[in-house]
Amino acid sequence: MPFDLNPSSAERLLEYFKARCGDVLSLTRALVETESPSGDLEGSRAVADLLARAALETGAVTSLERTPAPDAYGEHLRFRAFDGEGSAAERTLLILGHTDTVHPLGSLSERPWRESDGKIFAPGVFDMKASCAVAVEALRACVEQGMRPGRPVVVLLTCDEETGSMSGRALVEEEARRAEYVLVLEPPAPDGSVKTKRKGTGLFSLRAEGRAAHAGLEPEKGVSAVLEMARQIERLHALSDASLGTTVNVGVVCGGTRSNVVAAEARAEIDVRFGTLEEARRLEREIKGSVPFDSRAKLSVSGGINRPPFERTASVGALYEHARGLASLLGFELGEASVGGASDGNFAAACGAAVLDGLGIEGDGAHAAHEHIKAESIVPRAALLAALIASL
Numbered sequence: 001m002p003f004d005l006n007p008s009s010a011e012r013l014l015e016y017f018k019a020r021c022g023d024v025l026s027l028t029r030a031l032v033e034t035e036s037p038s039g040d041l042e043g044s045r046a047v048a049d050l051l052a053r054a055a056l057e058t059g060a061v062t063s064l065e066r067t068p069a070p071d072a073y074g075e076h077l078r079f080r081a082f083d084g085e086g087s088a089a090e091r092t093l094l095i096l097g098h099t100d101t102v103h104p105l106g107s108l109s110e111r112p113w114r115e116s117d118g119k120i121f122a123p124g125v126f127d128m129k130a131s132c133a134v135a136v137e138a139l140r141a142c143v144e145q146g147m148r149p150g151r152p153v154v155v156l157l158t159c160d161e162e163t164g165s166m167s168g169r170a171l172v173e174e175e176a177r178r179a180e181y182v183l184v185l186e187p188p189a190p191d192g193s194v195k196t197k198r199k200g201t202g203l204f205s206l207r208a209e210g211r212a213a214h215a216g217l218e219p220e221k222g223v224s225a226v227l228e229m230a231r232q233i234e235r236l237h238a239l240s241d242a243s244l245g246t247t248v249n250v251g252v253v254c255g256g257t258r259s260n261v262v263a264a265e266a267r268a269e270i271d272v273r274f275g276t277l278e279e280a281r282r283l284e285r286e287i288k289g290s291v292p293f294d295s296r297a298k299l300s301v302s303g304g305i306n307r308p309p310f311e312r313t314a315s316v317g318a319l320y321e322h323a324r325g326l327a328s329l330l331g332f333e334l335g336e337a338s339v340g341g342a343s344d345g346n347f348a349a350a351c352g353a354a355v356l357d358g359l360g361i362e363g364d365g366a367h368a369a370h371e372h373i374k375a376e377s378i379v380p381r382a383a384l385l386a387a388l389i390a391s392l
């Protein structure tokens with residue numbers, strides 16, 4: 001029987017986290033003071049050490065696994081909890097996060113841990129080291145508050161999310177396929193809303209090849225790759241469809257050598273976002289099938305769809321409603337948001353699990369110099385995560 005939150009157990013859970021808040025903060029501080037930019041093996045291992053130790057101390061964890069990413073990129077950390085007593089065959093609850101940050105080594109000495117006005121500033125604190133600490137603390141709460149989850153819990157913290165999950169993706173998919181529910185610790189929307197829909201993303205590169213010629217003496221012998229690309233850019237942007245949330249953006253263009261030479265070559269980098277797989281397929285077909293306006297020019301396309309869309313299915317909606325009910329027992333309103341940015345939640349959703357994303361601590365400035373969390377958000381968000389783990 002999964003745990004059922006009621007007004008008095010909600011009150012006890014909030015009291016519990018108020019008492020544990022100092023411990024959550026000291027683990028968070030230890031994590032951010034161990035810098036772990038994507039690709040930094042030493043930092044990645046050191047952060048995994050801290051989290052592994054804290055996880056083992058909760059009394060919830062039954063096994064722990066560290067998987068090195070190829071090319072000494074870092075270490076993925078995975079641990080299992082509450083999976084004894086014949087529950088191993090059931091579908092799991094997966095908690096998904098990452099230990100890498102976008103902040104290069106040395107960011108910490110420029111912008112050390114600082115508390116001011118109820119905000120805590122530090123590189124990587126919001127995306128998402130405070131939330132990693134909260135995930136561990138939520139497991140501890142389940143043990144110490146006697147809220148035993150109804151299904152096995154898996155916590156997967158990858159080390160390469162910020163650079164596209166090149167090796168973490170396979171682990172995310174492996175665990176998501178076994179999961180009934182996936183809770184993603186990414187930052188929430190600015191008003192604290194969780195994310196029930198994320199666009200998918202793709203990245204393409206288009207190259208146009210023309211023929212160089214003297215722009216003054218014999219322009220007719222030339223084929224301008226720049227002109228060809230200009231026409232292509234108009235066509236590419238027109239593939240956008242605001243009614244479906246599909247966007248196409250040519251964000252980088254380069255080409256040509258000198259103003260008095262007809263350009264022999266041009267290149268464009270294209271970012272695409274879409275809400276459905278159908279739209280992803282349409283974009284891929286249209287971009288890969290690009291035909292030159294000037295038949296003397298040649299086009300070549302590389303790249304493709306990167307992350308599938310995370311769609312708000314009925315099971316996602318039901319999971320959100322469940323979380324909203326728990327939040328209201330815990331004394332706050334939990335909104336939902338749909339966003340253009342993708343996360344590892346997209347990979348999990350494509351495996352068929354019900355995904356709720358943006359469950360991290362509230363704050364602002366992810367990836368920026370003013371990155372911070374709101375201290376007052378720790379207790380309610382930690383309580384919500386613990387209640388979700390215990391009740392799903």
Ligand SMILES: [Zn+2]
Nearest residue numbers: 127128161186
């Ligand atoms: Zn993140």
